[in-house]
Amino acid sequence: MMTSIFKGLTILILMMVSAPNILAQSEIELIKSRIVADLMSQEVNDDYIDEILKKINPDGSFPGIDYTDLSRTAGFPHRFHNANLLHLSKAFMKESSRYFRDEQVKSAIVKGLSFWLKNDFVGDNWHDNQISTPTYLGDLVLIVGDQLPEIIVDRLQPIIGRAHMNASGARPSGDRIVIAGILAKNLLFRGEDKEFEKIINIIEGELKFATGSRGMQHDYSFHHRVDRVNNTDSYGYGKYANAYGDWSYYVSGTRYAFSKEKINQLVDYYLDGIYKQSVYGIYPDVSVQNRSITIKKPELKPRGTQEIERILASTDYRRVELEEIIRLRKGEIKPGRSFAKFFWQTEHFVFQRPDFYTTVRMFSSRNRNMEVPYNGPGKPTHHRADGTNYLLLKGDEYHNIWPVYDWQKISGTTILQKPELPSPEEIQKDGLTDFVGAVTDGLYGAVTFDFKSPHDPLQAKKSWFFFDEEYVCLGADIKADSKLQVATTLNQSLLRSPVHISEGKNSQLMKHGGRELKGIKWVHHDRVGYVFPEPEKVSLSNQVETGNWASITDQKNISQEEVQEGVFKLWLDHGSKPANATYAYMVVPNVSEQELERSSKDNRSIDILSNTANIQAVHHKRLGISQLSFYHAGELTIDNALTVRLDSPGMVMLKQTAGRLSQLTLADPSRKLSRMLVTVSGQYPGDGDHYRSIVDKQAGSTLFIVDLPVGVYLGKSVVLAVQ
Numbered sequence: 108m109m110t111s112i113f114k115g116l117t118i119l120i121l122m123m124v125s126a127p128n129i130l131a132q133s134e135i136e137l138i139k140s141r142i143v144a145d146l147m148s149q150e151v152n153d154d155y156i157d158e159i160l161k162k163i164n165p166d167g168s169f170p171g172i173d174y175t176d177l178s179r180t181a182g183f184p185h186r187f188h189n190a191n192l193l194h195l196s197k198a199f200m201k202e203s204s205r206y207f208r209d210e211q212v213k214s215a216i217v218k219g220l221s222f223w224l225k226n227d228f229v230g231d232n233w234h235d236n237q238i239s240t241p242t243y244l245g246d247l248v249l250i251v252g253d254q255l256p257e258i259i260v261d262r263l264q265p266i267i268g269r270a271h272m273n274a275s276g277a278r279p280s281g282d283r284i285v286i287a288g289i290l291a292k293n294l295l296f297r298g299e300d301k302e303f304e305k306i307i308n309i310i311e312g313e314l315k316f317a318t319g320s321r322g323m324q325h326d327y328s329f330h331h332r333v334d335r336v337n338n339t340d341s342y343g344y345g346k347y348a349n350a351y352g353d354w355s356y357y358v359s360g361t362r363y364a365f366s367k368e369k370i371n372q373l374v375d376y377y378l379d380g381i382y383k384q385s386v387y388g389i390y391p392d393v394s395v396q397n398r399s400i401t402i403k404k405p406e407l408k409p410r411g412t413q414e415i416e417r418i419l420a421s422t423d424y425r426r427v428e429l430e431e432i433i434r435l436r437k438g439e440i441k442p443g444r445s446f447a448k449f450f451w452q453t454e455h456f457v458f459q460r461p462d463f464y465t466t467v468r469m470f471s472s473r474n475r476n477m478e479v480p481y482n483g484p485g486k487p488t489h490h491r492a493d494g495t496n497y498l499l500l501k502g503d504e505y506h507n508i509w510p511v512y513d514w515q516k517i518s519g520t521t522i523l524q525k526p527e528l529p530s531p532e533e534i535q536k537d538g539l540t541d542f543v544g545a546v547t548d549g550l551y552g553a554v555t556f557d558f559k560s561p562h563d564p565l566q567a568k569k570s571w572f573f574f575d576e577e578y579v580c581l582g583a584d585i586k587a588d589s590k591l592q593v594a595t596t597l598n599q600s601l602l603r604s605p606v607h608i609s610e611g612k613n614s615q616l617m618k619h620g621g622r623e624l625k626g627i628k629w630v631h632h633d634r635v636g637y638v639f640p641e642p643e644k645v646s647l648s649n650q651v652e653t654g655n656w657a658s659i660t661d662q663k664n665i666s667q668e669e670v671q672e673g674v675f676k677l678w679l680d681h682g683s684k685p686a687n688a689t690y691a692y693m694v695v696p697n698v699s700e701q702e703l704e705r706s707s708k709d710n711r712s713i714d715i716l717s718n719t720a721n722i723q724a725v726h727h728k729r730l731g732i733s734q735l736s737f738y739h740a741g742e743l744t745i746d747n748a749l750t751v752r753l754d755s756p757g758m759v760m761l762k763q764t765a766g767r768l769s770q771l772t773l774a775d776p777s778r779k780l781s782r783m784l785v786t787v788s789g790q791y792p793g794d795g796d797h798y799r800s801i802v803d804k805q806a807g808s809t810l811f812i813v814d815l816p817v818g819v820y821l822g823k824s825v826v827l828a829v830q
Contacts, residue, residue: 132300134361139249139295141357146246151197151204156212159191163215167222177228180483181663183235185228189243192219196251216251217259224262232482233276241270241289249296267293272309280321280331281346284313288350307363310354313347314369314376318819323347324452325819327380334535335474337453339384340395348376349414356417364421371424377415378428383457384450385410386464387442388432390502394466394495395455397478398485400509401659407503409436447552447573449545449774451822456545456554458573463696464502465578467519467554467571468495471543473778476561480531483662487514489534494556494569495519496580500634500697504600509659510670511652516596516678519571521582523563524592531661536561542738544776546758548826553734555723555758555776564588570723572734577638577695577711584720585681585688593681594646595690602673603633606649607700611642614704621648623680629707632675636695636703640710643692648676689718717743731763736776750808754784761787771827773813778821786810793830 162170169191172184195216198206206212223244229236245267252260270289271277277286287310294303318325321332329343330336351373355365382388384395389409393400412433419429434440447458454474456467469492470476476492478485496519497505515522542557552573559566565587572579580597587593606617609628626642632649639645652674657665681688693711695703716724716735724735726745733745735758742752748766751759756777762770768791773783790802791809798813816823 132298134363135295135298135300135303138357138361138363142292142295143250145353145357146250147197147201149197151194151201151206153198153205156194156198156204156206159195160211160215163191163219167218167220169219174226174228176663177230177235178663179230179232179481180661181230182482183230183232183239184664185230186235186239186243188219188223189240189247192216192223193243193247193250195219196247199254200250213254216247217256220247220255220259220263224259224266227266233274234282237269237274237276238282238285238289241267241293242285245270245289245292245296249292252296264293272306278321279313279317281329281342281350282331284310284350284354285346287313288354291354304363307354307358310351311365311369314351314365314373316819318452323376323380324450326450326452326823327376328384328450328453328455329380330453334478335453336397336476336478336535337395337450337455337468338397338478339380339450339453340391341397341399344381348373348381352414352417355421359421367422367424370418370422373418374422374424374429377418378425378432379448380450382432383446383448383459384455384466386499386502387435387444387459389435389442390499392457392464392466392497392499393505394468394497397491398480398488400488400491401484401486401656403656404507407506409438412436445550445575447547447550449547449552449554449822449824451544452819454543456547456552456571458552458578460575460696463498463500465496465498465573465694465696467545467556468492469543469554469556469558471538472541473543474538476536476538477534479535480661484660485534486531486660487512487528489528489562490515490517490520490522493517493520493522493560494558496571498598498600498635498694498696504603504633506601508599508601508672508674510654510656511672511674512654512659513599513652513674513676514659516594516599516676518596518598518600519580521558521565521567521569521585521593521595521681523560523565523587523589524594525563529562533562541778542756542776544758544774544778544822546734546760546772546774546824548760548770548772548824551730551732551734551760553736553758553760555736555738557738557776565593568720568723568738570736572725574713574727574730574732576698577693577713579693579713579715579725580691581715581718581723581725582688582690583718583723585685585690587681587683587685590683592683593685593688594678595681596676596678597637597692597694598635599674599676599678600633602649602651602675605632606647606675607631608647609704609707614700617647617649619650621650621676622646629703630677631698631700631703632677634697634699636693636698636700636707637677638693638695638703638707638710640691640693640715643679646676646678646680648674650674687720691715691718716745733759733761733763735759735761748788750788752786754786755780757783757785759785768829771811771829772824773815773827774822774824775815776822780815781817782815783813784810785813791829795827797825798827 198204291306329339331338331342454469539559540557545554554571556569567585568583630637657667712729714726726733737753758774760772801810
C-alpha cells in the first residue's frame with residue numbers, strides 16, 4: 108500500500124516538475140508556427156519557381172550574379188542567390204504549389220546551399236554578413252530545415268550565427284532588434300527555449316527612449332546613428348518599430364509576451380512619430396528620407412496595415428486612432444486630421460490639413476545636416492536639409508523625380524548655384540548656428556532657421572508661418588561672398604498640369620519652356636498657388652527634363668537608361684554677392700486658379716509685419732493669429748490693440764479673440780534659456796503651471812514670466828491659456 112502511494116506521489120511530482128517545460132515547449136512551437144505562417148503567407152508563383160529551376164547551374168550557382176564582387180557599392184548581388192533558394196523552400200513546403208515536396212526542388216535547394224557553403228561569401232559591408240545572409244538562410248532553415256540533410260543544416264549554423272548580440276551591428280537601434288530577431292528564429296529552430304527567452308527579453312527592452320544617442324528620441328523621432336540625423340522613416344520604421352511589432356505579435360499570449368507598457372509605448376511611437384511623418388499617415392514623406400531617395404521606388408501605394416493589426420492584438424490603447432490609419436490606408440475614408448508638430452530633437456516640422464501635408468527640414472549646431480551616402484546611394488543630397496519645404500496634396504508629387512532633379516534648386520531652400528556639387532564625401536556637415544526651431548500649439552505653428560551654409564559662403568534668415576489654408580515664407584539678410592548666383596526655390600516637383608501666371612491684370616497660360624518673368628503676382632500649378640505680396644521677378648521652368656538613375660548614385664549595376672519627366676520649377680534669383688537680399692511669398696495648397704485670383708488681391712488677409720535680420724513676423728487677420736520670430740530682443744506692433752516685446756531672442760505665437768489675447772505660445776530655438784520674458788499690451792492677471800504675470804496698470808501692459816522646458820524637452824513649445 109505504501110509502495111503504491113509512494114509511486115503515485117513520485118509520478119505527481121514528476122508531472123509537476125515537467126509541466127512548465129511541456130508548457131514552454133508548446134508555446135515555443137506556437138511561436139515558431141506563427142513565424143513560419145508569416146513566412147509562408149504569400150502565394151508561391153510556380154512559374155517563377157520553374158524559372159529558378161531552369162537557370163540554376165550544375166554547381167549550384169545562378170547566372171547573372173557576379174559572385175566575385177564583394178565591394179560595398181556592388182550591393183551584395185549574392186543575396187539574390189539565397190533569395191532564390193528561399194523561394195524554392197517555400198514552394199517545397201506549400202501544399203498549394205505544384206512543387207510541393209518535389210524532389211527536384213529539394214535537390215536544387217541542397218545544390219544551391221552546397222555552393223554557398225563551399226564559398227561562404229562575406230561582403231565588405233557588415234550588413235551583408237550579419238543581417239542579409241543570416242536572414243535568408245535562417246528563414247530557409249526554419250521553413251524547410253527538417254527536410255534537409257543534417258550535415259547541410261549543421262554547416263549553415265556558423266553562418267546564420269553571425270547574427271549574434273556581440274556582433275558589431277548589434278548596437279542599440281533598429282539593427283539590434285533585427286539581429287536579435289534572426290538569432291531568436293534560429294534558437295526556435297534549435298529548440299533552445301532558455302536562450303530564446305533571453306533574446307526575447309533583449310528585444311522587449313529595446314523599446315525605450317534613447318535621447319541624445321542611437322534610438323527613439325523623446326519627441327518620437329528616431330536617430331539610427333550618433334550624427335542625430337532623422338532616420339524615422341527608414342531604420343526607425345521597418346527595422347525598429349515594425350520588427351519590434353512583429354515579435355510582440357509572435358510572442359503574444361505566451362509566457363514570453365511583452366508588457367502592455369512597452370506595447371503602448373510602441374503605439375505612441377507609431378502615432379506621434381512615424382505616422383506624423385507620413386503623408387496623411389498613408390504614404391512615405393520624402394522629407395525624412397535620406398540616401399535612399401536616389402534609389403528607384405516601385406509604384407507609390409498606400410502602406411500596409413499589418414503592423415497596426417498586430418499591435419491591436421495585444422492592446423486597445425489609442426485604438427480609435429490606429430483604426431483610423433487602417434481605414435485611411437485601405438481607402439475607406441479620406442484624411443480629416445489637422446495638426447502641427449515640431450520634432451525638436453531632430454529639427455523637422457510637419458504641418459497637416461485634410462487636403463495638404465507640408466514639412467520643413469533643418470539642422471543646427473546640435474546635429475548634422477544629412478546622412479552620409481553609405482554604400483553609394485545619396486550622392487547629390489548635400490542641400491536636402493537646408494530648409495527644405497516639400498508640399499504634398501496627393502502624396503506622389505515628387506515620386507521618382509530624382510534622376511531629372513536639379514539638386515541645387517530644392518523646394519524651400521536658398522542655395523549658391525555652383526557649376527557642380529562637391530564630392531559625396533562632403534555631404535555630411537555639422538550645423539553652424541543654434542537659433543533653429545519652431546513654435547507650435549499643436550494646431551498652428553511657425554518655423555525659423557538662422558541658416559549658415561556649411562558648404563558655401565552663404566547665410567540667410569529663413570522663416571515659415573503656417574495657417575489653415577496657406578503658409579507664408581520669408582527670407583531676410585541673405586548674404587553670399589561669391590560671384591555665383593544665389594537662388595531661393597519655391598518648389599520643384601513633377602509637372603502635372605498647365606501652369607498659369609498673373610502678370611499685372613492679365614492671367615495667361617505658360618507654354619513649355621524656361622524663362623524669367625517680371626511683375627508676377629501669382630503662379631498656379633497642380634492646384635497649388637504661389638502668391639507674392641508685391642509683384643515679383645521670378646524664374647519659371649515647365650518642361651521635360653532628362654537624366655538617369657546611375658548619375659545620382661555611386662552604386663554599381665544601376666541602369667543608365669535615359670529617363671524623361673516633366674518638371675515644374677519656380678525660383679527667385681538673388682543675383683551674385685547679395686548683401687541684404689530678401690524674399691516673401693505665400694503657398695496656397697488645394698486652390699483653383701479662380702479662387703487664387705480672387706484671394707490674392709488682399710494677400711489672403713495676411714499682413715507681413717516684419718522681414719528683417721532682427722524680426723520676421725506675420726499676422727493672419729481672419730484667424731486672429733500672429734507668429735513672430737525674434738533673432739534679437741525687440742518689440743513689434745501687431746495692430747492698434749497689441750504690441751509684443753521680447754527680452755531675448757525667441758519665438759512667439761499669439762491668438763486673439765474678440766480683441767483680447769486668449770493664447771500665448773513661446774519657444775526658444777537656441778535652447779539656451781530657462782525662462783522667457785514677454786510683455787504684451789493689455790492687462791492679463793493670473794498665474795499658471797508654467798508662468799506668472801505682472802500687470803502694469805499705468806502702462807496698460809502685462810509681463811509674462813514663462814518657465815521653459817528643460818533637459819530632453821529643450822526646444823519644445825510652452826502653451827499658455829490667457830484669461
